[in-house]
Amino acid sequence: EVQLVESGGVVVQPGGSLRLSCAGSGFTFDEFTMHWVRQAPGKGLEWVSLISWDAGTTYYADSVKGRFTISRDNSRNSLYLQMNSLRSEDSALYYCAKALNRWEYSRSSFDYWGQGTLVTVSS
């Protein structure tokens, strides 16, 4: 059974930093692109970032570019999101999601999602 479990969400002050983690299991982690998607309270889904199966390709939403860094450790079946210079508008539930198809980082859908980890940016 595929499982994705996020962790690391806390309350942080504006300008602060945070690292989110996502542990994957039940699938061959190093064959799939992984994504971060966020959802502000009461709002819609916003795609944040992706990293290809071999970490060779990364993309970011304009809203986080230059402040967030995605990475992965395939030996640990883990995905990360380093978040710096946090703003109040970064407050959201952060989901990690798995791409549907192997060896693909464009055009994909997300077939499995974690339950999310809540980040609150507030003084």
Next chain:
Amino acid sequence: QSVLTQPPSVSGAPGQRVTISCTGSSSNIGAGYGVHWYQQLPGTAPKLLIYGNSNRPSGVPDRFSGSKSGTSASLAISGLQAEDEADYYCQSYDSTLSGPYVFGTGTRVTVL
């Protein structure tokens, strides 16, 4: 601001058929990129409902169907049931954006 536009809400009585539109442009849906749909029940993570315009993952009832034409796509729910009350999002790919994955604005389905 999302590049994929959905109606904020749709509603229907049990057993009825409802449709949700997802309007994009020539740089995303109209460029031939696939449209995917997600269902988000209250308090839960999104669930993949339709991928590649019209394909259902294993376990998704055939009451759910997807289609695409030009720069728009649609999700249809036939035989509406109380358990279908949820938020629905379309998603696609936009090659003109540096962050190329895009979600629709979301639609709340209410079962009357």
